[in-house]
Amino acid sequence: MKYISTRGNIQPVGFKEAVMMGLATDGGLLLPERIPAIDAATLSSWRQLPYRELAFRIISLFADDIPANDLKRLIDSSYDSFDHKEITPVVKENGVYIAELFHGPTLAFKDVALQFLGNLFEYLLKESGQKMNIVGATSGDTGSAAIYGVRGKENINIFILHPHGKTSPIQARQMTTVLDANVHNIAVKGTFDDCQNIVKELFNDLTFKEKYALGAVNSINWARVLAQVVYYFYAWFRVSDEVDSPITFSVPTGNFGDIFAGFVAKRMGLPIDKLLLATNENNILTRFINEGDYSIGSVVQTVSPSMDIQVASNFERYLYYLFDENPARVRDIFTRFAATGRMDFTDEEMRTVRREFASRSVNEQETLDTIAAFHQETGYLLDPHTAVGVKAALACVTDGTAVCLATAHPAKFGEAVEKATGTAPPFPACLAGIEQLPTRCEIMEANRTAIEKFIAEKAR
Numbered sequence: 001m002k003y004i005s006t007r008g009n010i011q012p013v014g015f016k017e018a019v020m021m022g023l024a025t026d027g028g029l030l031l032p033e034r035i036p037a038i039d040a041a042t043l044s045s046w047r048q049l050p051y052r053e054l055a056f057r058i059i060s061l062f063a064d065d066i067p068a069n070d071l072k073r074l075i076d077s078s079y080d081s082f083d084h085k086e087i088t089p090v091v092k093e094n095g096v097y098i099a100e101l102f103h104g105p106t107l108a109f110k111d112v113a114l115q116f117l118g119n120l121f122e123y124l125l126k127e128s129g130q131k132m133n134i135v136g137a138t139s140g141d142t143g144s145a146a147i148y149g150v151r152g153k154e155n156i157n158i159f160i161l162h163p164h165g166k167t168s169p170i171q172a173r174q175m176t177t178v179l180d181a182n183v184h185n186i187a188v189k190g191t192f193d194d195c196q197n198i199v200k201e202l203f204n205d206l207t208f209k210e211k212y213a214l215g216a217v218n219s220i221n222w223a224r225v226l227a228q229v230v231y232y233f234y235a236w237f238r239v240s241d242e243v244d245s246p247i248t249f250s251v252p253t254g255n256f257g258d259i260f261a262g263f264v265a266k267r268m269g270l271p272i273d274k275l276l277l278a279t280n281e282n283n284i285l286t287r288f289i290n291e292g293d294y295s296i297g298s299v300v301q302t303v304s305p306s307m308d309i310q311v312a313s314n315f316e317r318y319l320y321y322l323f324d325e326n327p328a329r330v331r332d333i334f335t336r337f338a339a340t341g342r343m344d345f346t347d348e349e350m351r352t353v354r355r356e357f358a359s360r361s362v363n364e365q366e367t368l369d370t371i372a373a374f375h376q377e378t379g380y381l382l383d384p385h386t387a388v389g390v391k392a393a394l395a396c397v398t399d400g401t402a403v404c405l406a407t408a409h410p411a412k413f414g415e416a417v418e419k420a421t422g423t424a425p426p427f428p429a430c431l432a433g434i435e436q437l438p439t440r441c442e443i444m445e446a447n448r449t450a451i452e453k454f455i456a457e458k459a460r
C-alpha cells in the first residue's frame with residue numbers, strides 16, 4: 001500500500017515512511033492510494049473475531065511493509081494496558097448503544113490508537129537506529145494518551161502543547177504529573193487552534209523537521225486514523241447481531257479524526273447508514289453540513305473542552321474525497337481559506353456531503369441536561385463529550401439504530417458531571433492520588449519562535 005498527499009506534491013511512500021513523515025512534506029495530509037474494499041464474505045468471516053485479531057486483519061491491509069508477525073505482536077501488546085477484555089465494549093442504555101472507547105490507561109478513546117502508535121514508533125526507530133522528537137498539540141486527551149504511549153521509551157522525546165487553563169484540571173494533571181525525562185509539557189497562552197497551528201508550522205519547516213527528526217502523534221498521522229477504524233467494525237458487529245435497522249454512528253467531533261475513521265470504515269464497505277457529526281458550541285462543522293457555511297469563528301470554552309476547536313485538521317482528508325481525489329482543488333480551497341477564513345462548496349458537493357453525514361450542534365445546557373437525564377433514568381454516567389453525541393443521536397436518529405461513541409470517562413470531567421448530577425463521579429484506580437502528585441510544565445506565549453527554541457534546547 002502506498003500513501004499520497006491530499007495536496008498531490010509528494011512521491012508515493014510506504015506505510016512505514018508515512019508514519020514517520022506525519023504531516024506530508026508538501027503541507028498536506030497522507031492518505032492511502034486506494035481504500036481497500038471488504039466484500040460481504042470477508043465481513044461476515046470477521047464478525048466473531050476478538051478485538052486484537054480484528055485489528056490485525058484491518059491494519060495489515062494498510063501496513064503491508066511490516067512483517068505479519070511483528071505487526072501482530074505490536075497490536076497485541078498495545079491493548080494489554082486496557083482494563084476491559086473486549087477493549088472497546090458496547091453497552092445498551094435506554095435503547096441507545098454506547099461504544100465505550102475509554103478503557104485505556106488515560107481514559108479516552110485516544111489510547112486506542114496511541115498505545116499502538118507508541119509501540120510502532122519504538123519498533124521503527126529500533127529498526128532504523130534513529131531518534132525522534134515528537135511534537136503534538138492537545139485540547140486535553142491526545143496529550144496524555146501520547147505521553148503514556150511513549151513515556152520512558154528509548155530514542156523518543158515528546159513535546160506536548162496544550163492551551164493553558166483550558167483543559168479540565170484532571171486532563172492537565174494526567175499530562176503534567178508524568179515526570180519522565182523524555183516528557184515535556186508546554187502550556188500555551190492561547191487556544192488549541194494556536195497550539196495546532198504552531199505544531200503544523202514546525203512540521204512545515206522542513207529544515208527544522210529534519211534536523212530534529214520530528215514525529216507526529218496527532219491525527220495528522222495516518223496510523224492514528226487507521227487504528228481508530230477498527231472500533232467502528234467491532235461495534236457494528238456487536239450491534240448488527242441484535243438489530244436489522246440501518247446503523248448510524250454518532251461521533252462527538254473536534255478535529256474530525258474520529259469521524260474520518262468512520263468515513264474510511266464506510267468506504268471500505270462497512271454498512272453504516274449515516275455518520276452523525278455532533279459538535280458543541282464550536283459548531284463550524286455543523287454549519288458546514290447543515291447550511292453549507294464553512295466560515296471560521298472564535299473558539300468558545302465549553303464543558304466538553306476537548307472539542308473546543310475551530311479548524312479541524314482531518315477535514316482536509318475528507319475534502320480530498322469530496323473533490324473526487326483532485327489535489328489541485330484541495331490546494332486551491334486551502335489557499336482561499338488562508339486569505340478569507342471561509343470555504344465555498346457547490347450544491348452538488350453539499351448533496352454528496354449530506355448523503356454521508358448528518359449533524360447537530362449541542363449547547364451547554366443540553367449537554368448538562370443529557371448527562372443528568374441519562375444518569376437519573378439509567379444510573380449510567382456520560383462524560384460531557386459523549387453526552388454531546390448522545391443528545392445529537394436522540395434528536396436526529398428517529399428511524400434506525402444509533403451507536404454513540406463514548407470518547408472519554410466521566411471522571412476526567414468531574415466539575416461538569418457534578419454540575420449536571422449534583423455528585424462528583426467516582427475516581428477509577430488509575431487516577432487515585434493524581435491531585436497530590438508533583439507536576440512539571442513550561443508556561444509559554446503562543447509564539448512559534450520561542451517554542452521552537454525550547455524544543456531545540458531540550459531535543460536529543
Ligand SMILES: Cc1ncc(COP(=O)(O)O)c(C=O)c1O
Pocket residue numbers: 108109140141142219252253254255256257258259306307385386407408
Ligand atoms: C473526549 C473527546 N471526545 C471527542 C473528541 C473529538 O475527536 P476528534 O478530534 O477526532 O474529532 C476529542 C478530541 O479530539 C476528545 O478528546
Ligand SMILES: N[C@@H](CCOP(=O)(O)O)C(=O)O
Pocket residue numbers: 137138139140141142143217218219220254255257306307313
Ligand atoms: N481533542 C483532541 C485534539 C487533538 O486531536 P487529534 O485527534 O488530532 O490528536 C485532544 O484531546 O487533544
